[in-house]
Amino acid sequence: MSFRKKACRIVALLAAFVLVSMTPAAVSNFTASAKSLDEMIKESEQLKKQAEQLKKKIEQQEKNLKNTQQYINTLSDQIKNCTAQIDLLMSRIEKMESNISQVQSEISVKENEIQNKRSELESKFQQLRLRLRTLSKTGNFTTLQMLLNTDSYSDYLIKYEIMKRIAENDKKLMDELEAELAEINSEKEKLEQKKADLQSQRDEVEKLKKESESKKKELENLSAKKKSEVQKLSSDIKSNENKYKSTYDEYLKLEEQIQRIINESQSSGNYAGYMFWPVPAVRNISSFYGPRWGRLHKGIDIANGSVPIYGQNIVAAASGTVIYANSTNSWGGGYGYHVIIDHGLDSKGRKISTLYAHCSKVFVKVGDKVIGGKTVIALAGNTGDVTGPHLHFEVRVNGVAVDPIANGYIKW
Numbered sequence: 001m002s003f004r005k006k007a008c009r010i011v012a013l014l015a016a017f018v019l020v021s022m023t024p025a026a027v028s029n030f031t032a033s034a035k036s037l038d039e040m041i042k043e044s045e046q047l048k049k050q051a052e053q054l055k056k057k058i059e060q061q062e063k064n065l066k067n068t069q070q071y072i073n074t075l076s077d078q079i080k081n082c083t084a085q086i087d088l089l090m091s092r093i094e095k096m097e098s099n100i101s102q103v104q105s106e107i108s109v110k111e112n113e114i115q116n117k118r119s120e121l122e123s124k125f126q127q128l129r130l131r132l133r134t135l136s137k138t139g140n141f142t143t144l145q146m147l148l149n150t151d152s153y154s155d156y157l158i159k160y161e162i163m164k165r166i167a168e169n170d171k172k173l174m175d176e177l178e179a180e181l182a183e184i185n186s187e188k189e190k191l192e193q194k195k196a197d198l199q200s201q202r203d204e205v206e207k208l209k210k211e212s213e214s215k216k217k218e219l220e221n222l223s224a225k226k227k228s229e230v231q232k233l234s235s236d237i238k239s240n241e242n243k244y245k246s247t248y249d250e251y252l253k254l255e256e257q258i259q260r261i262i263n264e265s266q267s268s269g270n271y272a273g274y275m276f277w278p279v280p281a282v283r284n285i286s287s288f289y290g291p292r293w294g295r296l297h298k299g300i301d302i303a304n305g306s307v308p309i310y311g312q313n314i315v316a317a318a319s320g321t322v323i324y325a326n327s328t329n330s331w332g333g334g335y336g337y338h339v340i341i342d343h344g345l346d347s348k349g350r351k352i353s354t355l356y357a358h359c360s361k362v363f364v365k366v367g368d369k370v371i372g373g374k375t376v377i378a379l380a381g382n383t384g385d386v387t388g389p390h391l392h393f394e395v396r397v398n399g400v401a402v403d404p405i406a407n408g409y410i411k412w
């Protein structure tokens with residue numbers, strides 16, 4: 001997170017500011033507040049804890065946000081699939097509809113043909129009727145009448161033959177027309193059947209399309225709901241981040257004040273220039289100075305090696321004066337029972353101090369003089385924020401924790 005970088009910059013700026021612009025008024029303020037160093041450390045640790053809790057909350061919310069965002073992406077994919085399916089179904093429907101209209105136009109052609117055949121039949125029929133009526137009017141309607149009305153036999157034969165032919169011809173023509181009509185009708189029926197089949201197929205596809213559309217709508221509603229959730233989460237995160245920032249800023253301010261109080265404490269003598277190993281019986285280090293779990297681990301952790309650490313003597317790393325000793329609050333802002341010793345100024349005029357945390361017992365009090373490598377100031381333990389017994393040991397230069405090994409304060 002970029003905020004941590006910002007926080008580091010703030011610490012650096014504050015430190016620089018403190019070093020450069022210390023006014024007498026500020027100094028007297030520190031003297032006044034130095035009386036409540038214990039409370040301030042507690043307050044500072046509380047703020048830090050609050051900030052850490054907020055940070056955890058933010059991380060959880062960011063995780064939720066990420067999950068919800070992923071869910072939205074999944075929904076979007078599903079919506080895309082639905083849309084593709086709907087498009088496919090629509091193109092199928094279009095194709096079917098064009099098939100149907102094709103069949104419909106074929107049906108229309110057939111209907112025209114039927115119409116034509118019918119009127120042809122009708123006109124043939126009228127012609128036949130006309131001829132029969134003419135024959136009937138001339139009296140030559142029946143064979144007998146024809147026989148009676150005909151002068152000669154040869155006439156009769158001719159007339160008879162003509163009549164017969166006319167009748168046969170007309171009948172044949174009518175039969176043919178009727179057969180054609182029947183065929184066209186059956187073709188038309190087939191087409192109608194085909195059209196009905198196509199329409200039912202289209203209805204089926206239409207139903208599928210409607211289902212897809214309703215599913216798509218459902219997914220879209222869900223997606224909208226999730227999007228509003230994302231919006232809410234984002235704004236929650238933002239407000240928590242603001243809260244975290246102000247809490248962390250407050251913590252940084254207090255931490256800064258504590259550092260200044262260390263610096264403003266009456267320094268006694270000069271730092272000898274070397275330190276003793278603070279737990280003579282145990283030399284195992286379980287954690288070094290440096291970034292750890294997204295925070296700066298401000299010291300080294302001396303823990304169980306071949307010899308268990310719990311209850312081992314802790315000696316002052318160098319001679320000096322105890323400026324802080326907590327032997328009553330076992331949480332101690334996470335440090336448990338702990339001691340801060342001022343070792344005076346080094347050759348460059350910088351104030352050197354050490355801190356010993358998580359003790360099981362503290363033997364010294366503020367103002368006590370201690371001898372480096374000799375005075376047993378406490379026993380190692382597991383008070384405060386620990387997962388197991390160890391000594392958390394810090395070296396501070398002008399109140400700022402530095403790497404004790406890399407800077408040569410202590411040999412390992």
Ligand SMILES: [Zn+2]
Nearest residue numbers: 299300301392
């Ligand atoms: Zn530690």
